[in-house]
Structures are given as C-alpha cells and as structure tokens.
Amino acid sequence: MSLAATYRLGTRLFWRDRAMLFASVITPIGLAVGLPVLMRHVVGTATAVTVSQGMIAMLLSITAFMNVAVALTNRRDQLVLKRLRASRLTDGQILLGQIAGTATQTVILIVACALAVRLLADVPLPANLLAFAVAVIAGSVVLSLLGAAYTAAIPRAELAAAYTMPVFLVSLVSTGAMGPIPLPSWLQSALDLLPTTAVVTAVRTGDLVLPAVDLAVWAAVGLVAIRLWFRWEPRRS
C-alpha cells in the first residue's frame, strides 16, 4: 500500500514540475523524435534507425537517470526526504516508489518516441519487439536506480543537473546517437559496458543474454552504492 502511495506521489509531483518536464520530457522528446526524422529525410533510413535506437540511451540518461538524481537531490537538500522518513514509510518504500515512477515514465516516453518516429518518418520499429520491451523496461529501472545511487556524489541540489551531464554525453557517444565518432578501441570497449549501451545493443541485435548480465551487474552496483553511500539529509557543515 505505501509503495503504491509513494509511486503515486512521485508521479504526481513529476507532472507538476514544469522545469523538470521541460528538461526531462519536452527536450528529450524533441531530440528523440526530431533527429531520426531529420536523418531519414537527409541521409536515409539506415542512419535514421541507428540514431533512433541510439536516442534510447539519451532518454534513459535524461528521463530516468538525471530525473531521479535531480528530484532526490532536491528533496534531500530541502529536507523533504527527512520528513518522509518521519512518516511510517520505510526507506525502501520511499526510494522504490520514486524509482518505479520514474522508470514507468521513461518506458512510456521511449515507446511513444519509437512510435512517433515510425508514424512521422516511416522509420521501422525494432525487429525484435520482445527484446525491445524487455531491454527498455530493465534499462529504465536500472538507470533510475543508478540515478538514485549517484545522488551521493552530488554535493548540492543546484549542481545536480550539471553533475549528470557527463553521463548524458558519454551515453550518447557510446551508442552512436551523435553520429560516428572515432574512438580508441579500448575506450569503445569500456563504453560498451555502460548500461545505456547494453539496452541499445539489445534493441539493435535482439540478443538479451549479454545485455541482461551487464544490466544485472549495474543494478547490483547501484544497490550496493545506495546501501553504502545514499544520504537522506544534506551534509552537516
């Protein structure tokens, strides 16, 4: 009951925050739909498909990762998390409600963008729709979880968006969403291990085994980091 309550509250607050809506919904949708449509008309279908699938990484890094990190850091610094902890909610319910809400919104956005690109520019949907669904759901959950864990590295709420920017950029580069960027092979190999890359790989290839292992490892990393370092209150000066 309480988990459902925190889920509902998190979702309700998300849709009320106009600044965050612009940053984590309007802008990403504009990019995730606009760029593939543009590529389809300027370059061709194959490039549009690559960019469209790469945009999943962008949506995961902004709508899931950044959104959770900014929301939780703000609530931590404004002592809202502390007040929630004074209620009858457990720590797990507070965090899981937020993570589940954000993951749901991310899944909806990714599916909506894929459909929009299909309808607007005739860019085909992923060939293996089951792999697409599983990878997007798992990726949304893992990136939301990692966003919650990442708040420990963010010193103050006003720095939250800036601190998540490198994650966003690296995610885009690693999946080719910004076009072909020549990278040293060792760096490309390292970037292939990112959870966003795992999701895009699963969508492109239809193979779920290696991406699932990758995401499971990242999920474990996120859980351990939350357990060890998550802060419910700002640091005492």
Added chain:
Amino acid sequence: MTTIQVNGLRKSYQGFEAVKGISFEVSEGEVFALLGRNGAGKTTTMEVLAGFQRADAGSVRVLGLDPVADRAAVRQRVGIMLQEAGFFPDLTVAQTVDAWRDFTAAPRPRDEAIELAGLAGRPGTKVRQLSGGEKRRLDLALALLGRPDVLFLDEPTTGMDPEARRNTWAVVRDLARQGTTILLTTHYLEEAQQLAGAMAIMDQGEIVAAGGMAETLAARGGRVAFRLPPRLDPGDLPLPVTVDGEHAVCHAEHPDLAAQTLLSWAAERGLRLPGLEVRTATLEDLFLDLRESAR
C-alpha cells in the same frame, strides 16, 4: 510504565560531542520537556530517539524498542514533528495531508487533522504560500495523522502567533490527557512550564537539572518585587533585598509570607510598596540561575 528510556546516551559529529552520556525516562502519558540553549544537544537527542541517528554509546528505547533497529515497528506508534524539514511546495495543505494519509494505516480523516492543527481555513492553500507558523501547524497535522502513542515535538510552536501557540498547547494537553506520551523541546520556557509535567535542562550535551516541573520550581521558592519608596534605605527593610535602580527584589522560599512581612512593615510606617508583585519561581528563573552558576 516507562515509554521512553535514555541511558548514558552519547553522540558525536565529526569529533564534536553533541550529547555526553545523558539519561532520563519518560512515563506513559507524561509530557516531558527537554530544554536548553541552541547547541545544547536537545535536537540530537530527539533525532536519536526518533531513529534518525544511531547512538555512539548508551542505549535508547521507545516503547521498549530500539528506534533504529526496530524503526518500522516504532514508526507505527510514533508521531514526529521535526524542527527542520521540508514539504512539497506545490502541493496544497489538503493534498499534503492526503499524501501522508496514504502512508498511514487507519489515519485520521483529512478534515479532522487539518482542523486539529488549526488550518481549517487553509486546505486549498499551496504549502509555498504558508507562513512559518502555518507550516509548523501542517507539520503537527502530519504528526497526528496516525493517532500516535508517542509524540516527538521539536520546537513545535516556533513562528506561531500567540493564538496559534495557545491552540497548539490545548491540542498537546488534550493528547496527554488521552494517554499520549510527549517529548517536547522548546525555546519558550513558558510553553514548557504550561505543558510539561517533568523536564530536563541540557547544557553543552549534559543534563544540568531534571525533575518534576512543579517540585523543581517549588523548591526554588519565589520572589517579591516592588519599587523602593523615595528616601527609603533598603537596609531598613525587614527582609534582605537586591536593588537594581529603584526596583527591589526579595528572594524567598515562601514569597507569600515574605510579601505579608513587607506589607505589614510598610503599613506600620505609613508607606506603600508600589508595583508590588509576588510570584513563585519560573522556569526562566531556574534557567537563568543555571546559566549564571555555570559562568
């Protein structure tokens, strides 16, 4: 029956020892005031008892449970009004209460909680538009939603106007009458004196005075104050007084008897003692005496 038990509690932050081995107990249905200056360790003590911090040493029990290890069980029976905590600014008062009702098993009806906290005219107001005192009242509404057996109130009336403060006092008294155990910290000594049956005064992390409120104050006697009549030598008075300008103060174990003595003495000489005021010791007197003796 003891509801809150603190035994040898110690708590440090980054090398600073905020609480230095304090002990006290609060009985079921008692209102207990924890007093002291800023930085005395009151809020740290409250936060350990509420399960937000883990004690470095010593033990604390609330309803017989460890507030950290048994947090989920303790929370089911405890209401907490924090000194500092935020709200969701874009939710209204009613929406905030509704959200917290969702977190609470068998909560009070929304309107009852809002009315109890004195916010009956503000359910549709966004939290960001509330005054500081109104936010404290909303905080109280949330703390009372689950009809708690134990209530932690950290500076509950800070920022409230006098009427709201007195309404809050009435709520606290009513809850105590119904058997709720209440631990209160406050800067307002009158508030502590009005509400609490027992108290402890903290200074620099230690308890420097503790006991039943009435007994502690009665033991400190009282005072008779008046303006000195013109040309009267204070040494001629039948009781010793301290003089500050034209004001004289006689400290006495029984201030009523001291007043009788002074008035009889004045009447025999055809004198008046203007502005005469008789009162027993207040918590403020005790507090100031303790500060004076600590210097």
